[in-house]
Amino acid sequence: MSGTFTKAMARNVFYGGTVFFFLLFLALTLDTTKALPKTDNRHNITADVAAGKHIWETRNCLGCHTLLGEGAYYAPELGNVYKRRGPDFIKAWMMAQPTGTPGRRQMPNFHLSDEELDQLIAFLKYASEINTQNWPPNIEG
Ligand code: HEC
Known part of the structure; x- marks a missing residue:
């Protein structure tokens, strides 16, 4: 039955989205920790x-x-x-x-x-x- 949104598809969207945004969060955190020391004028x-x-x-x-x-x-x-x-x-x-x-x-x-x-x-x-x-x-x- 094409066009049906199954539970398995919903689960994949959930896990896929979670992994994607977690990786994005890690990448942005790394970018910030690398950029911040350059702005330090303490x-x-x-x-x-x-x-x-x-x-x-x-x-x-x-x-x-x-x-x-x-x-x-x-x-x-x-x-x-x-x-x-x-x-x-x-x-x-x-x-x-x-x-x-x-x-x-x-x-x-x-x-x-x-x-x-x-x-x-x-x-x-x-x-x-x-x-x-x-x-x-x-x-x-
Ligand atoms: C009661 C409000 C007030 C307080 C408190 C105040 N100011 Fe001001 N200040 C002004 C106003 C209003 C102007 C702009 C006046 C004008 O353009 O004629 C100004 C302008 C200035 C300017 C010129 C800014 C420019 O772009 O030319 C400097 C420098 C300045 N203030 C420093 C200070 C400092 C340092 C302090 C704290 C010790 C201070 N002010 C506290 C109201 C205040």
Whole structure:
């Protein structure tokens, strides 16, 4: 009887599908474990980067900004701001807040010392060097 879907056929589809997707899962897992070490830049973590991360966390920059796409969407993405703007701009920007420009969203002044600004910039430089495989796709978030 052609056209009948037998129990044996259903079993084969089940086992065949299970084996196929299990092998696919193994292949993708292997691919990921081979690709990940190439994106590792942990050796770039200096004392300044760690201190900058602490400033980043305690001032809640993520409350308004995103870092690598993660965070709040009130203000621009900062994971790549070091590459987009450079250290001098970032320093001047932090000191010039709030701008008071009518119609623009405002950012508070965090009154960071020169040393703290350098640490924050070291952290943003580190973040900009993470290989995110071009994420987020929109560079200003
Ligand atoms: C209350 C919200 C808020 C917080 C908190 C905040 N920012 Fe901002 N930030 C903004 C806004 C809004 C802008 C964009 C203003 C504009 O374009 O006029 C901005 C812009 C920036 C820029 C310039 C971005 C660009 O693409 O030119 C940098 C750098 C920056 N913020 C760093 C920080 C850092 C570092 C922290 C934490 C220490 C922080 N911000 C915390 C609101 C915030």
